Amino acid sequence: MSEGHIEVKGLRKEYGELIAVDGIDFTVRKGQVFSLLGPNGAGKTTTVEILECLRTPSAGEVRILGMGLEQSSKIKRRVGVLPQGFNAFDRLTVKENVDYFAGMFDDPVDTEELLRWVKLEKRKKELFKNLSGGMKQRVGIAMSLVNDPEIVFLDEPTTGLDPGARRDVWRMVQGLRDQGKTVLLTTHYMEEAEALSDYICIMNKGRIICRGTPREIINEHGADPVAIVKAAGDKGLEALIGRFPDCSLMEDNLKVPIHNSRRIADILNILDDAEVHYDEVIIKKSTLEDVFLKLTGEELRGGEEDEE
Numbered sequence: 001m002s003e004g005h006i007e008v009k010g011l012r013k014e015y016g017e018l019i020a021v022d023g024i025d026f027t028v029r030k031g032q033v034f035s036l037l038g039p040n041g042a043g044k045t046t047t048v049e050i051l052e053c054l055r056t057p058s059a060g061e062v063r064i065l066g067m068g069l070e071q072s073s074k075i076k077r078r079v080g081v082l083p084q085g086f087n088a089f090d091r092l093t094v095k096e097n098v099d100y101f102a103g104m105f106d107d108p109v110d111t112e113e114l115l116r117w118v119k120l121e122k123r124k125k126e127l128f129k130n131l132s133g134g135m136k137q138r139v140g141i142a143m144s145l146v147n148d149p150e151i152v153f154l155d156e157p158t159t160g161l162d163p164g165a166r167r168d169v170w171r172m173v174q175g176l177r178d179q180g181k182t183v184l185l186t187t188h189y190m191e192e193a194e195a196l197s198d199y200i201c202i203m204n205k206g207r208i209i210c211r212g213t214p215r216e217i218i219n220e221h222g223a224d225p226v227a228i229v230k231a232a233g234d235k236g237l238e239a240l241i242g243r244f245p246d247c248s249l250m251e252d253n254l255k256v257p258i259h260n261s262r263r264i265a266d267i268l269n270i271l272d273d274a275e276v277h278y279d280e281v282i283i284k285k286s287t288l289e290d291v292f293l294k295l296t297g298e299e300l301r302g303g304e305e306d307e308e
């Protein structure tokens with residue numbers, strides 16, 4: 001165990017009878033955005049909090065930057081943490097909160113510059129409690145970076161944020177990657193994992209059920225792409241149904257699996273010959289959500305739903 005920034009072998013965590021993490025192995029390489037993707041209760045937070053030296057494992061080996069968990073105070077100096085459901089001191093300003101954390105380290109970064117980086121320089125004198133959810137999350141990201149960490153742990157950084165605020169966080173994750181930092185992200189949003197990650201482990205019930213780059217996972221476990229023909233109220237779809245017995249009809253949309261690209265031309269020709277008036281023909285690839293559904297028979301959805 002040496003090459004990765006994070007090395008995990010046979011990691012297990014039990015809470016009484018409950019096995020929250022059930023023997024997992026993975027390696028995170030320097031400079032990667034690595035995601036643990038899975039529904040609520042999968043064991044993501046337990047896993048990252050062990051790596052952050054906040055919880056102790058029941059069994060298994062962990063190395064962070066080449067160090068074992070017994071060197072927790074050294075590890076903590078070189079990693080940054082945005083915990084799930086992050087909150088700061090409500091009655092302190094943005095700058096005061098960030099300065100407070102920076103003050104815990106011997107050689108902190110310039111917090112003015114950090115606040116510019118998370119686009120909060122104009123808000124630095126506002127009380128934390130008066131910020132929007134997205135701004136609060138950016139304060140949390142700033143706090144995780146005060147010690148210029150080599151590894152940043154972001155546990156569900158976008159849960160509960162609106163789409164705009166979510167994109168802001170995505171840009172920051174990409175910015176961290178551009179700076180060469182290693183990012184360990186947890187999320188239950190498949191499109192987030194797909195958009196940001198160099199490598200993904202999909203977790204369910206304490207185990208890693210599949211792993212790879214987003215493309216590898218979809219290529220290995222995804223189904224064929226489908227052509228979706230939207231032809232509201234047109235009866236001409238019968239021609240397609242007759243020709244492709246493996247198609248399925250959902251309301252006014254016909255789904256045709258695309259085993260090979262010739263089928264796309266066939267579909268368009270049949271629509272043309274039958275003079276079908278269609279609104280759209282969309283070719284849709286499998287997503288990570290389809291993969292998760294196939295592997296577990298369950299939807300990749302959290303119990304708590306998005307607010308704001």
Ligand SMILES: Nc1ncnc2c1ncn2[C@@H]1O[C@H](COP(=O)(O)OP(=O)(O)O)[C@@H](O)[C@H]1O
Pocket residue numbers: 015018020038039040041042043044045046047
């Ligand atoms: N401190 C704890 N004590 C007891 N059970 C816990 C504790 N933390 C988490 N769990 C349980 O462990 C399982 C995994 O939880 P968690 O690691 O938070 O998953 P995730 O972050 O993927 O939602 C869940 O069943 C959860 O209820």
Ligand SMILES: [Mg+2]
Pocket residue numbers: 044045046084155156
């Ligand atoms: Mg969690």
